[in-house]
Amino acid sequence: MAVIPVERKPLTLVERTYLPQILGGLKTTLRHFVTPKQTMEYPEQRPAIPPGYRGVPVLVKDPHGREKCVSCQLCEFVCPPKAIRITPGEISADAPDAHVERAPREFDIDMLRCIYCGLCQEVCPEEAIFLQNQYSMSGYTRAEMINHKDRLYELGGTLPDQHFKWDKKKAAEVAGNAGH
Amino acid sequence: MIAPPKPDLITVNVDGREIAVPKGTNVIEAARLVGVDVPHYCYHPKLSVSGNCRMCLIEIGMPAVDPVSRTPFPVAASGMPRINWMPRPQIGCATNVAPGMHIRTNSPLIKDCREGVMEFLLINHPLDCPICDQAGECKLQEQSTGYGRGYSRFIEQKNVKPKRTPLGPRVTLDDERCILCSRCIRFCKEIVKDDVLGFTDRGSYSTLSCFPGRALANNYSLNTVDICPVGALTSTDFRFKMRVWFLKQTNSIDAESSVGANTVVWSREGVIYRITPRRNDEVNDTWLPDSARELYKAIHASDRLVAVKVNGTDSALEFAVGAATGLFRSSAGAIAVVGSGRSSVEEQFLTRKLADALEAPTHLVSRVGQGDEILISADRNPNVRGALVVGLIQALPKTRVAGDATPSSRLTNGDVGVAAPVRTGGLTELAAQIDAGRIKAVVSLGEDLAAAGLTATQLAKISIVYLGTHANATSAVAKVAVPTLTVFEKSGTFVNQQFRLQKFSRAVPGPVGATDDLVVLAKLVAAATGTKIADEIGPLWSVLATEVPALRTVTVANLPATGLLLDGTPWAVLPFAEGATLHYKPAAEPAAAGALKS
Ligand code: SF4
Ligand code: SF4
Ligand code: SF4
Ligand code: FES
Numbered sequence: 067m068a069v070i071p072v073e074r075k076p077l078t079l080v081e082r083t084y085l086p087q088i089l090g091g092l093k094t095t096l097r098h099f100v101t102p103k104q105t106m107e108y109p110e111q112r113p114a115i116p117p118g119y120r121g122v123p124v125l126v127k128d129p130h131g132r133e134k135c136v137s138c139q140l141c142e143f144v145c146p147p148k149a150i151r152i153t154p155g156e157i158s159a160d161a162p163d164a165h166v167e168r169a170p171r172e173f174d175i176d177m178l179r180c181i182y183c184g185l186c187q188e189v190c191p192e193e194a195i196f197l198q199n200q201y202s203m204s205g206y207t208r209a210e211m212i213n214h215k216d217r218l219y220e221l222g223g224t225l226p227d228q229h230f231k232w233d234k235k236k237a238a239e240v241a242g243n244a245g246h
Numbered sequence: 247m248i249a250p251p252k253p254d255l256i257t258v259n260v261d262g263r264e265i266a267v268p269k270g271t272n273v274i275e276a277a278r279l280v281g282v283d284v285p286h287y288c289y290h291p292k293l294s295v296s297g298n299c300r301m302c303l304i305e306i307g308m309p310a311v312d313p314v315s316r317t318p319f320p321v322a323a324s325g326m327p328r329i330n331w332m333p334r335p336q337i338g339c340a341t342n343v344a345p346g347m348h349i350r351t352n353s354p355l356i357k358d359c360r361e362g363v364m365e366f367l368l369i370n371h372p373l374d375c376p377i378c379d380q381a382g383e384c385k386l387q388e389q390s391t392g393y394g395r396g397y398s399r400f401i402e403q404k405n406v407k408p409k410r411t412p413l414g415p416r417v418t419l420d421d422e423r424c425i426l427c428s429r430c431i432r433f434c435k436e437i438v439k440d441d442v443l444g445f446t447d448r449g450s451y452s453t454l455s456c457f458p459g460r461a462l463a464n465n466y467s468l469n470t471v472d473i474c475p476v477g478a479l480t481s482t483d484f485r486f487k488m489r490v491w492f493l494k495q496t497n498s499i500d501a502e503s504s505v506g507a508n509t510v511v512w513s514r515e516g517v518i519y520r521i522t523p524r525r526n527d528e529v530n531d532t533w534l535p536d537s538a539r540e541l542y543k544a545i546h547a548s549d550r551l552v553a554v555k556v557n558g559t560d561s562a563l564e565f566a567v568g569a570a571t572g573l574f575r576s577s578a579g580a581i582a583v584v585g586s587g588r589s590s591v592e593e594q595f596l597t598r599k600l601a602d603a604l605e606a607p608t609h610l611v612s613r614v615g616q617g618d619e620i621l622i623s624a625d626r627n628p629n630v631r632g633a634l635v636v637g638l639i640q641a642l643p644k645t646r647v648a649g650d651a652t653p654s655s656r657l658t659n660g661d662v663g664v665a666a667p668v669r670t671g672g673l674t675e676l677a678a679q680i681d682a683g684r685i686k687a688v689v690s691l692g693e694d695l696a697a698a699g700l701t702a703t704q705l706a707k708i709s710i711v712y713l714g715t716h717a718n719a720t721s722a723v724a725k726v727a728v729p730t731l732t733v734f735e736k737s738g739t740f741v742n743q744q745f746r747l748q749k750f751s752r753a754v755p756g757p758v759g760a761t762d763d764l765v766v767l768a769k770l771v772a773a774a775t776g777t778k779i780a781d782e783i784g785p786l787w788s789v790l791a792t793e794v795p796a797l798r799t800v801t802v803a804n805l806p807a808t809g810l811l812l813d814g815t816p817w818a819v820l821p822f823a824e825g826a827t828l829h830y831k832p833a834a835e836p837a838a839a840g841a842l843k844s
Contacts, residue, residue: 136376144494168376238404241403
């Protein structure tokens with residue numbers, strides 16, 4: 067490879083005083099004194115989360131307090147880093163939601179694995195799992211970084227529902243067909 | 247059954263492709279041979295044709311012939327015969343092909359028909375897929391994706407039907423999902439001859455139900471779950487346990503009797519969730535007894551052995567082998583080997599090697615029960631013929647007479663199995679020798695000597711080396727006890743009642759502490775002979791091929807999935823315990839040479 071020697075120009079007298087550089091720096095500093103602030107006092111102040119933000123995945127309940135997840139395990143299947151682990155369960159025949167039949171017995175999301183891709187939310191046929199606004203997860207141990215079912219519902223809370231598909235099913239069953 | 251004579255082949259044309267098929271083939275099977283899928287629900291290759299789902303509609307036509315000369319009309323331009331298509335579609339399942347028949351499965355009419363049939367099937371279907379166990383292996387899902395319209399025009403309220411009706415101890419019915427194909431009804435009637443299911447009510451109220459006072463309780467009830475094309479019949483055991491798409495499938499063999507039904511073991515991360523049949527037209531068709539599906543539960547039984555014991559205290563494999571070798575030396579000339587009809591061919595071969603090295607007489611424990619004439623034979627050992635083939639035994643073990651039967655239905659020591667008692671025996675000779683003081687040490691390959699007829703006093707007189715999976719009276723008193731693997735945790739081969747060599751593969755890893763039987767046996771053989779012997783299936787099979795005449799030409803690597811029929815003539819005269827089962831007739835009855843063949 068060819069070596070091209072570059073001659074270094076000697077500094078001029080003005081440059082050797084450093085004054086132009088100091089003044090230039092001061093100018094920038096002074097400009098920021100008067101322009102609006104770019105930073106915030108985290109964690110006292112928090113940024114507004116834009117719609118469509120993908121935070122920590124959580125489970126939600128419907129407005130009647132019914133857990134929406136039916137443990138179909140599609141999110142477990144689609145999850146690229148295999149962060150989700152579900153043990154399916156059955157709703158007992160005498161429970162009010164018996165007609166839904168399935169609910170997760172255990173539901174774990176390992177936040178050390180989750181890559182916040184949102185595929186679980188996209189694949190969920192029951193609209194039960196959402197990546198909401200929560201973005202800071204921290205803990206001292208690996209075990210603490212696994213969100214169990216109760217924690218997922220605590221973080222998720224209740225979301226409005228557009229379909230109430232299981233309520234409709236119940237209504238059809240009650241109104242239902244006299245033949246049965 | 248004698249193999250049918252060479253079938254007459256007739257030529258048909260499916261979607262423009264000519265194919266020669268045996269006479270009597272229906273259109274679905276003929277199309278399958280050219281790789282064309284004719285969607286269907288009610289048709290099942292092993293059941294009668296009922297033709298009620300109408301999903302298999304196809305168009306058929308015959309070459310036009312001149313009514314006078316009876317010769318085909320050629321079409322002038324192409325020279326091809328003109329086809330007279332029937333104006334209406336026909337069902338493929340109930341249409342047997344005829345010479346020269348033309349079949350169209352992809353015309354616009356057929357596409358329309360399929361969309362129409364799918365739409366009707368889905369009218370009252372709950373579309374429960376997220377909570378349906380069938381999802382992932384559901385014909386309705388697959389075919390509505392492949393052949394359906396893709397949207398619903400039904401705005402009325404759907405029928406709601408009962409969702410968890412127990413039909414029997416092992417089967418739960420979800421009525422809403424039933425598409426009324428009647429496969430389950432035909433299975434019970436035609437295969438098990440236990441006609442308990444039927445449809446009640448009419449139209450969209452039609453419901454599958456058991457006849458009053460009856461239950462779907464026969465030992466084949468779970469086959470209805472397998473053949474149900476939708477999620478209507480579900481296994482109460484497997485219900486809501488795991489999604490099928492997570493499960494790994496491993497080919498295995500039903501070890502509960504000498505039928506050797508082919509199975510698939512479904513596991514995830516080392517846990518078995520279910521066992522289903524694997525089609526083998528020469529052995530089990532597409533069926534499997536319910537009892538075979540519960541065998542895996544023995545893996546996690548509380549009496550599973552997981553620690554090597556020497557003189558009752560925890561030890562390690564090397565010390566156990568050392569202790570056994572010491573025992574062999576101290577009682578040289580007074581050792582007996584009790585082999586097992588539940589061991590694989592490879593294990594039985596190493597057992598024979600061990601017996602040869604110790605110059606010990608060999609015995610086999612017999613296990614005889616009542617055969618059900620379908621897929622459970624009287625001989626409850628899966629591999630007695632393997633012991634004959636490798637030369638572990640020369641004659642069949644003597645069965646104990648019914649009088650002193652030990653009622654034991656335990657197949658692999660788990661609490662499963664067929665209700666009828668199984669008589670375990672075959673050790674009378676050994677018992678006499680122990681009484682006479684001629685035998686001082688016994689190596690038992692997983693066999694409970696007490697259950698097989700030795701008394702506590704006889705057991706106390708001998709030192710036992712026990713290789714087995716579960717605790718029992720023998721393992722409790724054994725000098726050396728080494729935990730080994732169940733059939734789900736190791737690979738190997740069995741020889742079934744037809745002398746069909748079939749292989750099973752390891753589905754899940756064994757528990758910590760248990761060692762592969764082959765490894766333990768190879769170590770014992772090495773200690774007894776002073777020369778190393780292969781302890782893995784692959785290398786062991788090269789030894790087997792050179793030393794066992796019947797296996798000379800066999801390699802386990804390319805053993806077909808459906809097994810390989812060995813020549814059983816050298817043993818044809820032996821009085822085997824089996825009666826007739828699905829694809830087996832005992833040699834004595836028809837006294838035909840081909841009787842051992844299916
Ligand atoms: S995809 Fe939705 S309904 Fe299914 S298991 Fe996940 S959260 Fe539950
Ligand atoms: S039977 Fe098939 S289509 Fe119907 S709910 Fe179950 S998986 Fe879905
Ligand atoms: S339960 Fe299943 S097999 Fe039986 S008729 Fe209904 S769909 Fe067919
Ligand atoms: S498969 Fe032919 S009508 Fe059902």
